[in-house]
Amino acid sequence: MRAFVKSGLAVMAVVFFAVSSASGAETLPAPQGPVILTVSGHIANTTDGETAKFDRSLLEGLGVTRITTDTPWYDEAVTFEGVLARRLLDYVGADGKTVVATALNQYSAEIPLSDFQDKGVLLALKVNGEYLAIRDKGPIFIIYPFNQNETLRNETYFARSVWQVKDLKIK
Numbered sequence: 001m002r003a004f005v006k007s008g009l010a011v012m013a014v015v016f017f018a019v020s021s022a023s024g025a026e027t028l029p030a031p032q033g034p035v036i037l038t039v040s041g042h043i044a045n046t047t048d049g050e051t052a053k054f055d056r057s058l059l060e061g062l063g064v065t066r067i068t069t070d071t072p073w074y075d076e077a078v079t080f081e082g083v084l085a086r087r088l089l090d091y092v093g094a095d096g097k098t099v100v101a102t103a104l105n106q107y108s109a110e111i112p113l114s115d116f117q118d119k120g121v122l123l124a125l126k127v128n129g130e131y132l133a134i135r136d137k138g139p140i141f142i143i144y145p146f147n148q149n150e151t152l153r154n155e156t157y158f159a160r161s162v163w164q165v166k167d168l169k170i171k
């Protein structure tokens with residue numbers, strides 16, 4: 001009887017594995033708190049079959065990284081804390097060429113996916129230890145490591161530094 005139950009479970013596990021790997025898609029844990037970011041478009045893994053929605057703790061669960069840099073938006077160098085954009089791309093299984101980042105005020109920028117993969121872009125949630133308030137460029141500010149790389153210190157990358165980000169679409 002026990003062996004029967006065990007082998008039944010083993011069969012179910014194999015079937016489940018086959019189904020989940022056939023599409024390569026995973027269901028990600030659903031947000032419990034307020035949704036601050038929705039990722040849509042060409043992604044394999046979703047929270048609801050359609051998009052990947054994140055509350056703050058799901059995002060921070062991907063691992064928190066810091067960048068200290070000068071920027072056009074603060075008088076002095078500040079320390080940003082958040083999630084590396086490439087970690088988010090891996091987690092949602094992003095596959096594409098471009099990310100369209102849209103802000104709460106409907107500003108949007110097209111960002112090459114390669115920036116997120118190779119340029120150490122941070123989805124910043126905090127500045128100098130404090131969560132970014134919406135009135136202060138929160139909840140998410142796309143930040144490049146400007147001080148580490150002088151080729152980033154120009155209008156092209158400043159224009160991709162979207163603040164009040166609410167939505168990333170992978171195309």
Ligand SMILES: Nc1nc2c(c(=O)[nH]1)N[C@H]1C(S)=C(S)[C@@H](COP(=O)(O)O)O[C@H]1N2
Pocket residue numbers: 072073103104105107155158159160161162163164165
């Ligand atoms: N949410 C949001 N992010 C944005 C913008 C915007 O209007 N809204 N402007 C972008 C552009 S075009 C540039 S050059 C810089 C400008 O920052 P500044 O307006 O503080 O000079 O932020 C970028 N990020």
Ligand SMILES: [Mo]
Pocket residue numbers: 155158159
């Ligand atoms: Mo700009």
